[in-house]
Amino acid sequence: MKFTVASRLAYEVRETTVFILNVEAAALRYQTILSERLDLTPALAIDRHELDGGTRLVRAVAEPGAFEVEYRARVALSPYDADPASLGETPVADLPLEVVPFLNPSRYCQSDRLARFAFREFGALPPGHQRVTAICNWIHDNVDYLSGSSNSETSAYDTLVQRAGVCRDFAHLGIAFCRALSIPARFASSYAWQLEPPDFHAVFECYLDGAWYLFDPTRKAALQGLVRIGVGRDAADAAFATMFGNAVMTGMQVSIAPLDEVEDEEPTLRAVGIA
Amino acid sequence: MKFTVASRLAYEVRETTVFILNVEAAALRYQTILSERLDLTPALAIDRHELDGGTRLVRAVAEPGAFEVEYRARVALSPYDADPASLGETPVADLPLEVVPFLNPSRYCQSDRLARFAFREFGALPPGHQRVTAICNWIHDNVDYLSGSSNSETSAYDTLVQRAGVCRDFAHLGIAFCRALSIPARFASSYAWQLEPPDFHAVFECYLDGAWYLFDPTRKAALQGLVRIGVGRDAADAAFATMFGNAVMTGMQVSIAPLDEVEDEEPTLRAVGIA
Amino acid sequence: MKFTVASRLAYEVRETTVFILNVEAAALRYQTILSERLDLTPALAIDRHELDGGTRLVRAVAEPGAFEVEYRARVALSPYDADPASLGETPVADLPLEVVPFLNPSRYCQSDRLARFAFREFGALPPGHQRVTAICNWIHDNVDYLSGSSNSETSAYDTLVQRAGVCRDFAHLGIAFCRALSIPARFASSYAWQLEPPDFHAVFECYLDGAWYLFDPTRKAALQGLVRIGVGRDAADAAFATMFGNAVMTGMQVSIAPLDEVEDEEPTLRAVGIA
């Protein structure tokens, strides 16, 4: 299925600021970038780098004044069509060793401290895609999706107690549970079809039977319509913009639409509230 | 300078256990492995993988019974001989983008939460190697090195309040301060010359003027005698052994000696207490 | 029902140390002290004070050398014999105002942060003794009683995530849940009949229909055989001994027996492990 995605970030730069941007669709096995363009206004020189996981970083140095970043792309997604019931967990003895670091705890996913809980609650379930789905169902049923209930310091440890959060908190908790059960898991930011209101969306992926599979415990977006952007240990690795200097965001728009639904392949960007 | 290093880990395996071992000298620019051998007893098949940072993982699946891992190597170190006063910080605008993830907070190094402290205490100091040295001096002077004062859950956040820890806590705090100041920093486990009693040792590295430089806020080992093993975001990435199964450690020995001091190039392994 | 209780604490005092002791049966509505004696060896002058909740503090200043505290008492307990099903919660509008502070969060019982969880899990249950019993059942079923799994810094917040603890952790979690639901709750240390091995025991009390009722989510002791000692906000208010100086505990014995079971009314003190 093909999608057209777009985002526009607007800033007021007060002092020279280095931006590390991560808004471009990631270079991943399951998504093919058919076309894309990134426009900076003013037009600044950029550096680019693709991290090992497929995350694509762009750096620009903006001088004081208005600064805008606009990205548009057409992306073809070919998500797995495996029968979930047939997808098992890969034993640690068989995991590719480069996947092993995704079993480690990270800033927002203290899998080491959630281990007993994860084993008590999910340890006896049939392993594989079904178990991760059960984890997502548990999160959906036991954590309230509530804007403003968490902040940039909130971790899976907190969410498990406080029982409220937003998409990134849901993803962190899912990741922490999976790692505690020896299922490699990673965080993904995304353009998310059918998410209302439109915004960047956080989901997670698990390594099952030789590939990374997507999960969204919020149930807010269509899994077959997730164009991933940043892929990493947790949200610390997937900020859409990291700034070194002095700048404030003044506007943000995000959109995604199936390609055949848009005439001119140029979706209308809709405004997103800025927290 | 050349060193011979060795370690021996002994386990009693109770149920089939997957070991992910990380005891071999890392593949790094400043250390050359002249020779090495890894012996498992019983002799098991292994998988190997070198992570991007140079960390070398070995996996073995041990059946119930005694299991031993012995590693011996000769390593040539060519640490920097730059004048510390001349080593500056690399502006974020000029950092290789692959180094940028080492500015992110991690499990044990919540640089996001220590930012104000770091700026207040170290923000006005002259940047570069001198500033990181000042950070190490501060840690040495303000945190007590005290065995048993911390555990596997202790993070830089805790150490900053509790003011006690061991080498890994000292390294975590140094890393968190540096990242908060936009200096890329990473954790390194090591064979540490002159460390008494001999043990694996944790230090950290900062990216300054184009290369990673070593720092040891504990001042317990000789910087020119650190053979690095695991290099990563923090201690979560550098365990000498991670076990999936049921096994208990029954003995551990670690040694390092300058190569010209040892006649037969086979240092005597000395016992290390097992926490 | 009548009980004879005893405890003996032995210390090696290294420097002059002020002891604040709290081993005597509390002055409470449901327990009558028939006789008691407190012996210090050497025989030191003491100060006494009874706190509002009934906790009785004794202060002594011990000089270097051996120091022993022995307490023996006969106590009659007249616990409630109300039908649990008939015991409701007292609406906040009707609570005695002196009880209101027991709705506040405390060091180990962060009821403010556990509120959403408590409401989700217990909010819809029929109020009163039955609801607190359901809370105790939940704790018993969802937290492992495991010696050594917690320490003096462990709070209800941690226990809810880590799912392991000892009696004081079980009590703290129960208190936090109750306060979050506007049920006044307080901590009680106790001599606990049938507790094996014998030791001081932590339970909690809730204010229901005009009186404080006992609950023990560990199910390790007989509720009708709990002689309360320290009553307060949480464990911070109920230490059996707080020392200001330099002394180490060298022995501890605790005992309790029904009065008619003991011939000479002098139970044999049995040793208790010192953590």
Next chain:
Amino acid sequence: MKFTVASRLAYEVRETTVFILNVEAAALRYQTILSERLDLTPALAIDRHELDGGTRLVRAVAEPGAFEVEYRARVALSPYDADPASLGETPVADLPLEVVPFLNPSRYCQSDRLARFAFREFGALPPGHQRVTAICNWIHDNVDYLSGSSNSETSAYDTLVQRAGVCRDFAHLGIAFCRALSIPARFASSYAWQLEPPDFHAVFECYLDGAWYLFDPTRKAALQGLVRIGVGRDAADAAFATMFGNAVMTGMQVSIAPLDEVEDEEPTLRAVGIA
């Protein structure tokens, strides 16, 4: 010195709500209430209770609609005029035992975890009023006073790391340090002369040489013009209003002025921002 104080709280009550109010000047040794009146609109029946520390609680049950609380009082303060240099610490051996609970850690003042820091930083200073002043100076110099930098969950532990907070965080940190050094300390909310903008203010008190002395590490108000309201373990014990039901604050005004400065003894109430 005499002051006239006033406060007005306005609420929109949506469902029947129990209010526990704490806006009246506390019944304390150093402040004499010359006259006072509390007006509720609508005029509701109230219950009153004075807690042991002198905090005066008022309870009212408000039905849906507008609800206002207005308090006006004239208070004479007779603060200590001892020479600070002569005020020593009371040894634990000599403390009134009812003061001992103010050495215990509390929800927001984890003195148990800050002990090493407190000893390192303040342990060697001359004891007494001077030491507590040094603690206040340290807080003033090392923590930024920054509105919005903390929230109702922020504790002394966090403030020590994050180095920012508001008056209640400054007070909590001071309390935690003092308790760690065996100086009894308690929290006090207050009407604070010369505080700009006018608002309720949080300070703390230490027990020195037989009495409680005031300290304000924010240096934002005049110590001789603090009319205390709620006195307790920490902010958990001193909320100006606790609500059980469903109501939202719609307005708040606080004022204080020296009595001889006001003609009609009725200070003009000025609006206070509602967080």
